[in-house]
Amino acid sequence: MIPHLTDNELDPHTREVVENFKTRTRLKDVAWEVKGRPDGKFLLVYLANPTERLFRALSETLEGLSKNNPYRERTTLKRRPISPRERLQLPETQHLRTVLSESLTVTSHSFQEDFFARYIPSVFGAEEQIIANGNHLVYGRRGSGKSSLLAYLLNKLKLDGTPHAWIAMQTYAGRKDLQVIVDVLLDIVQQLSSSTSGQLEIESLKTHLNSLSKTKRDSSNQIGRLLPRIRKAIFPLAKQNGRVVIFLDDLHVIDQSLQPVLLANLYSICRDNKVFLKISGIEQFTKNWDTSSRLGLQTPDDAQVIRLDYNLTMPNKSKAHIQSILDAHAKYCGLPDINYICGDGVLSRLAWVAAGVPRDALYIFTQAIVRATVKDQKKVSITSVNEAASEMAEEKLKDIQKDMSGRYDETRSLLEKVRQFCIRAKRTNALLVEVQNDNPTFNHIKELIALRLLHVLHESITPHQARRRFMALMLDYGFYVGIRAAKSVELFQKEPRPFQAKELRKLPIFGLSRTINEPQNV
Amino acid sequence: MGKFPMALKSPHILQASSNTRKMLENLRHILDTAACDAIQQELDKNVKALFSLGEEHFQFAKQTPKKLWRQRISRLYYGVYNVRRSVELHYDGIYRTDTSDHKNMHNIPDTFPNKDKYKIQLVTLRDDRNLADYSHDASETDLILTQDDAETLVADFINDASHFLDNRGVKI
Numbered sequence A: 001m002i003p004h005l006t007d008n009e010l011d012p013h014t015r016e017v018v019e020n021f022k023t024r025t026r027l028k029d030v031a032w033e034v035k036g037r038p039d040g041k042f043l044l045v046y047l048a049n050p051t052e053r054l055f056r057a058l059s060e061t062l063e064g065l066s067k068n069n070p071y072r073e074r075t076t077l078k079r080r081p082i083s084p085r086e087r088l089q090l091p092e093t094q095h096l097r098t099v100l101s102e103s104l105t106v107t108s109h110s111f112q113e114d115f116f117a118r119y120i121p122s123v124f125g126a127e128e129q130i131i132a133n134g135n136h137l138v139y140g141r142r143g144s145g146k147s148s149l150l151a152y153l154l155n156k157l158k159l160d161g162t163p164h165a166w167i168a169m170q171t172y173a174g175r176k177d178l179q180v181i182v183d184v185l186l187d188i189v190q191q192l193s194s195s196t197s198g199q200l201e202i203e204s205l206k207t208h209l210n211s212l213s214k215t216k217r218d219s220s221n222q223i224g225r226l227l228p229r230i231r232k233a234i235f236p237l238a239k240q241n242g243r244v245v246i247f248l249d250d251l252h253v254i255d256q257s258l259q260p261v262l263l264a265n266l267y268s269i270c271r272d273n274k275v276f277l278k279i280s281g282i283e284q285f286t287k288n289w290d291t292s293s294r295l296g297l298q299t300p301d302d303a304q305v306i307r308l309d310y311n312l313t314m315p316n317k318s319k320a321h322i323q324s325i326l327d328a329h330a331k332y333c334g335l336p337d338i339n340y341i342c343g344d345g346v347l348s349r350l351a352w353v354a355a356g357v358p359r360d361a362l363y364i365f366t367q368a369i370v371r372a373t374v375k376d377q378k379k380v381s382i383t384s385v386n387e388a389a390s391e392m393a394e395e396k397l398k399d400i401q402k403d404m405s406g407r408y409d410e411t412r413s414l415l416e417k418v419r420q421f422c423i424r425a426k427r428t429n430a431l432l433v434e435v436q437n438d439n440p441t442f443n444h445i446k447e448l449i450a451l452r453l454l455h456v457l458h459e460s461i462t463p464h465q466a467r468r469r470f471m472a473l474m475l476d477y478g479f480y481v482g483i484r485a486a487k488s489v490e491l492f493q494k495e496p497r498p499f500q501a502k503e504l505r506k507l508p509i510f511g512l513s514r515t516i517n518e519p520q521n522v
Numbered sequence B: 001m002g003k004f005p006m007a008l009k010s011p012h013i014l015q016a017s018s019n020t021r022k023m024l025e026n027l028r029h030i031l032d033t034a035a036c037d038a039i040q041q042e043l044d045k046n047v048k049a050l051f052s053l054g055e056e057h058f059q060f061a062k063q064t065p066k067k068l069w070r071q072r073i074s075r076l077y078y079g080v081y082n083v084r085r086s087v088e089l090h091y092d093g094i095y096r097t098d099t100s101d102h103k104n105m106h107n108i109p110d111t112f113p114n115k116d117k118y119k120i121q122l123v124t125l126r127d128d129r130n131l132a133d134y135s136h137d138a139s140e141t142d143l144i145l146t147q148d149d150a151e152t153l154v155a156d157f158i159n160d161a162s163h164f165l166d167n168r169g170v171k172i
Helices: A012-025 A052-061 A091-102 A110-118 A124-129 A146-160 A179-193 A198-214 A220-241 A259-270 A317-331 A348-355 A358-374 A382-403 A410-426 A438-451 A501-505 B020-027 B035-062 B069-092 B099-104 B115-134 B147-167
Strands: A031-039 A040-047 A075-079 A138-139 A164-168 A242-247 A276-283 A302-305 A428-432 A454-461 A470-475
Touching: A012 A031, A012 A052, A040 A348, A052 B115, A075 B115, A091 A317, A091 A358, A110 A198, A110 A454, A124 A138, A124 A164, A124 A302, A138 A146, A138 B115, A146 A164, A146 A242, A146 A276, A146 A382, A146 A428, A164 A179, A164 A382, A179 A220, A179 A259, A198 A220, A198 A438, A220 A348, A220 A438, A242 A259, A259 A276, A276 A454, A302 B099, A317 A348, A317 A358, A317 A454, A348 A358, A348 A382, A358 A382, A410 A428, A410 A438, A410 A470, A410 B020, A428 A438, A438 A454, B020 B035, B035 B069, B035 B147, B069 B099, B069 B147
Parallel strands: A040 A075, A138 A276, A138 A302, A164 A242, A242 A276
Antiparallel strands: A031 A040, A428 A470, A454 A470
């Protein structure tokens, strides 16, 4: 018997089961069958991979059914008897699209009670570091998993009832005024006040900070006077619960001049007070310490750095990490794994086009599902991944404006030169750039890396002379793939695997000798 | 309410109380540690024996030719039925001898791995076993769980139960 996928023939009892199950699982449709046998009817619901989560949803569904529903103890989930060919049309795959879209932006509310079922640990076990008592700066490019790592600790703290405050710095993007500090302090005190059951000093601080946040006068002196009071007010909470944790997500979005000042103020509350800071940001755009004013957090004394982003230096591990993230989401949606809906070579191409950045991989894959579905493809194809990557490149260019106020033109200009060098002059997607930390052009190269337009294949190699170190880079795939990779561009590796030094030494060298406003010698 | 034909004869630890776990808890303030340990050991012995009984049924089912689908489904069910009883005896302190016990197949501890899958699938296997044992006009295609499905389910349950009990100090 062919399972149903429409509601046309639903009797009221079947409808009650199917509709409740769909609501609980958020599946738009499910395949089902009423099996008649000598002892009565049995309702079978078919999924590609009935997991424990889906059985729990069914169990809750059955417990909530009306008393006279004959399927209360006569419904089960079954794996589809025949593997469907049109796998992108499955309700499970459609649900995966939704789930992937939802996971693109991680916030303090992401995944809720399913968090740990869907969280995939970082490649090198950063979770063990972030849970430790101590201040941490989590660095990585956009989408590398910084907020996810903070959210991992946040969810642990929620489970054991440890007081915490989560500040999304995006609220203060681009600002450099001291009022930001007042507002952040107010936000922290407000969030912690829910754990203090109306402690008088906390309430008084809230009132004081509230009035300060509304004033237009310079409030730096008043902030300074309030800090010892905030410190004292939080300590009983930290002592009682073992610690208090303050999260600052995306510190880099506020003006660099303000970043060390804010950190210095927060550190004065935290130091030796059982209060710990967990901060995320893009390293190239974050200034955690100002040498001239000696303000901020010094590493490693005041805070330890956790780096999440290894670019493409270990492409095989990047691919495995991306695959495990996609597998977790696929299983959550009732699919056996992500390969179930992927054509040959798709995950390898995805690892390259996303350059090891998990969120880029999720975004590109989601778009690739859409494109493949529109074209009636049976599975996600390399072609659809290429198209999505090409579109993603445009999005990344917009990030230049978001992350680099004022330096947009210089960076775009350098990007164009690198692009010409790779695609037109050398016809390859990988290149070498000499490591010259005092060269402004090299610093712009590092910014292009931070913006995920260039990707590091190797941090430092010495291809010719021992004293000259070079960085091996790859131009983002989005610039030379459309429906297929441009045939004129030779791709550096197809299957992600560890590099051999001789492969890197052969790459062409992009000269830094001239400033970026002058023509490059290619 | 019918009784199993092989009901226990006194004296027997499982005849001492309708809930042996509660019984032991309430004896701890009277008996010394050695006496309580002796009772616990006797209870654990019964847990293991029930578990072994389930395993025996399972082994028999696996050796039975597939064409004897009724026998295989029946023995697979009794395999999982007795292993579930061993878990219930250990976890809740309950050992039932009435035939209505078959209605408790959904009773799985909250901390048991894959609890919700078993809550539903063990009940389904019970219905399949009833069909196999009592329905003269049923055929193998009437089964909800195929023979392979049922064998995998029972093997998984025995494996999960073994780990569950092991983690709680009962070495199977």
